Amino acid sequence: MxxxxxxxxxxxxxxxxxxxIALDTSDLPRVQWQGKEIPSTAPRVYDEISRFGCTLPFEAFLPILQKNQDDVLAEKEERNIEISATIRFLRLAEKLDIGSDDLERMDIAKRLTKVHMDCIDESSRVxxxxxxxxxxxxxxxxxxxxxxxxxxxxxxxxxxxxxxxxxxxxxxxxxxxxxxxxxxxxxxxxxxxxxxxxxxxxxxxxxxxxxxxxxxxxxxxxxxxxxxxxxxxxxxxxxxxxxxxxxxxxxx
Ligand SMILES: [Mg+2]
CATH class of the missing domain: 3.40.50.1000 (HAD superfamily/HAD-like)
Structure with a gap:
């Protein structure tokens, strides 16, 4: 028809x-995850969070980032609710004990959100x-x-x-x-x-x-x-x- x-x-x-809109992830950095090489914004997020006192090596940071993401996704899918990216990164900052108080952690979460979203934006194609x-x-x-x-x-x-x-x-x-x-x-x-x-x-x-x-x-x-x-x-x-x-x- x-x-x-x-x-x-x-x-x-x-x-x-x-x-x-499709995401062309060919320009994103590659990370090793569960035996596979995948495109990811994680290295950029890691660079940003390192500026705020995260001293973990990337290999230790990545599973924490991934677990935080999986937990948020499960919570979202359970009730079809949205949890904003800023809240997701705020929870990450809390888990990594980054930032001296809630205000600073929220500021860091916003910076991490921006880094992640800039990658998505740059990868977007019509x-x-x-x-x-x-x-x-x-x-x-x-x-x-x-x-x-x-x-x-x-x-x-x-x-x-x-x-x-x-x-x-x-x-x-x-x-x-x-x-x-x-x-x-x-x-x-x-x-x-x-x-x-x-x-x-x-x-x-x-x-x-x-x-x-x-x-x-x-x-x-x-x-x-x-x-x-x-x-x-x-x-x-x-x-x-x-x-x-x-x-x-x-x-x-
Ligand atoms: Mg769709």
Missing amino acids: PGHDWSKLKCVSIDLFDTI IDGTRPLIDEIRDAGVPVVLISNFDHAPAAQKILLRHDLTNSFDHLVISDGVGLRKPHPGIFQEAMNRCDATPEATLHIGDDPIADAWGAARLGLRTIWINRKSKDFPREDHLPERTVLTLREITR
């Missing part, structure tokens, strides 16, 4: 990472087909909302600015600001509220089968699942209304 009929919609929401898709939807008079599970809203705004996409969205709904992560109904509801749209008049486009496609369909939204790797849908309920391999398929 080429193209898409936008005419009956009051809101189109679009995911950020791996839907319209995925082919993004601009034609957004232009087509907005030309049809339908508001476009960005819905992203991202733990630092300012970095999302910076990435959009870097790629000249700031004005492509009518509203930004970032989990860091809402406190909830997809597939939590609350974050989709927030997007619909911004457009004064019902679920039937809202279409969500995203790459994650659960967070995006299933989460939105469960709430009664219409859905397009970007399934670039041709995977099977992991559930048998609330299937995506439409599945495509690329964004270009939606508009052509």
